[in-house]
Amino acid sequence: MAKANYTWEAHPKERRVHITDLYSDAAPTLSVTNDAEVVVAEVVEAVKAMDIDLAAADWVLTYTDTEGQIDRLLVNSDGNFDGFAPGPF
Numbered sequence: 001m002a003k004a005n006y007t008w009e010a011h012p013k014e015r016r017v018h019i020t021d022l023y024s025d026a027a028p029t030l031s032v033t034n035d036a037e038v039v040v041a042e043v044v045e046a047v048k049a050m051d052i053d054l055a056a057a058d059w060v061l062t063y064t065d066t067e068g069q070i071d072r073l074l075v076n077s078d079g080n081f082d083g084f085a086p087g088p089f
Contacts, residue, residue, distance in 0.1 A: 004035035
């Protein structure tokens with residue numbers, strides 16, 4: 001199955017980056033939930049260009065899952081996926 005399909009947007013004033021899962025039954029892929037390690041790595045790398053460090057304690061990574069629930073993706077000090085937490089933040 002293909003990797004997760006998603007978009008992300010930065011909200012610097014809130015110190016938050018938000019991911020929206022674009023999973024569709026018409027074109028099935030992994031969900032963000034099921035591909036969290038890869039998604040977090042990709043987003044952490046992408047936001048570096050904006051001087052955003054998601055490993056910093058004052059930044060939050062949230063996501064809307066395939067059922068519309070907003071939760072958090074935890075990022076450890078090395079910038080890697082570290083689990084899930086209830087959202088939004």
